[in-house]
Amino acid sequence: VIRDHFAELVTGLEARLADAGPGEPVARKTFALEAAQLGLRLFSGEAPVAWCGVLAPFDLLHAVGFEPCFVEFVGATLAGNGAAPPLLQLAEAEGADPTSCSFHRTALGAVASGLIPTPEVVIATSAPCTGGLAVVEELARRLRRPLFVLNVPHSRHQAAVEYLAEQLHDLVGFLAEVTGRSLHPGRLREVVELTNRARHAMVEIDRLTRHVPSPARPRDLVNFALVVSLLLGREAGVRVTGAYRDELERRARDRSPGLQGERLRVLWLQNRIQFRSPVEPLLEELGVAVAVDELNPVTWPPIDPEDPFPGFARRMLSTPLVGGLAHRLDHVVRLARGYRVDGAVNPCHWGCRQGSGARGLVDRALREAGFPVLNLEVDCVDQRTFAEGQVRTRIEAFVEMLAERRPARELEA
Ligand code: SF4
Secondary structure (H helix, E strand, O other), X not given: OHHHXXXXXXXXXXXXXXXXXXXXXXXXXXXXXXXXXHHHHHHOOOOOEEEEOOOOOHHHHHHHOOEEEEOXXXXXXXXXXXXXXXXXXXXXXXXXXXXXXXXXXXXXXXXXXXXXXXXXXXEEEOOOOHHHHHHHHHHHHHHOOOEEEEOOOOOXXXXXXXXXXXXXXXXXXXXXXXXXXXXXXXXXXXXXHHHHHHHHHHHHHHHHOOOOOOOOOOOOOOXXXXXXXXXXXXXXXXXXXXXXXXXXXXXXXXXXXXXXXXXXXXXXXXXXOOOOOOHHHHHHXXXXXXXXXXXXXXXXXXXXXXXXXXXXXHHHHHOOOOOOHHHHHHHHHHHHHHOOOOEEEEOOOOOOHHHHHOHHHHXXXXXXXXXXXXXXXXXXXXXXXXXXXXXXXXXXXXXXXXXXXXXXXXXXX
16 A cells, blocks of 8 residues: 555656746655655565664665665654554554654554565664664564664764764674675765765755745755655765755745745744644744754764764764753754744654653743744644644744744844
8 A cells, every 4th residue: 555655656746847847846846756766665575675763874774785764754654644543543452652652653553554564674773762762673573573773872972973883883794694785895985975965965955044034935844854864875865955955046046935925934843743734834824934944954074985984973973862952952042043033833742752851941942042932732643633723823822922022033133
């Protein structure tokens, strides 16, 4: 079923891209096409799949010859199609804790329904959440596949980089031992060069989206960096990031705002709501641009193609959701200032310690820096619990308050 869905998506997107006229925006469609092709490869049963935790080094796994993907991609994709509720019910009926993260519960439901293709290997990461680690371990157990766990330290010091880089070397050894797939240094260099090219375009995207008004259209960069991480080390990653850079550059040069009549700007914390909801259309209608998503900007330096393992490790450790909260708080305040936002929206994803658990400290850090926060009580995947009326009222009140503060902020600036 999922394979057919991706096959239809690929055909439809290819046709729309072929019909696109000159100057028409194509970056989002190019991104959606590459994501759909990835889905098709994963679910066709032909590729050697590696199901992973969200922080796994996907480019390294490409170099070894795998089609890797994080399990939350399944939860997000199914939620986007409105297909998550029956899988959530199934997972809960089988004992999954209904207070746990629904990205994971949906993936467990998909495993229980036989929708997840059997991988060659399973690679868990202990960050950004131990819930993810438990689910990936469970997937390995149920599908009876070999498991490797990457223990991501809660520090960014050199010793932590070396400790993680060493584990990545061990991972390569493990893959060779259990699958017979080995890593060729020349292939690894090629892959890292492709990663660095995509990274370079992403840095340009960060720079361009700082323009006021933003040249990005409201949904252009939804789920961007998370899904692009799956394309790193491939031409597809270079294609997608390059298409965005070129399109945003053109729009910024032509002074063509992504949202006509942008009057306020917000920072979106952590994940977007994955199912169809009125939140984004309402923000648009009220003239509010999501200027930046917390997880989109590049946080890692280029990777040395001659010695990439420390670079892969640094990239994993640079993620705002890894380690103590102080680093994340600095990151979100820096983004709020750099993108000149008026406030922030935190969906406080149910069951997530980063989303719900950290909300008080994130809220306080942003407020102290002068940025009000709207904490929504939502589950980003489980639409069964979405309280539309309440969410609408809270967004409208928040936007009204931001609009009232605007003249004072303009004077301060
Ligand atoms: S939303 Fe939170 S609990 Fe769920 S996968 Fe992301 S970090 Fe983990």
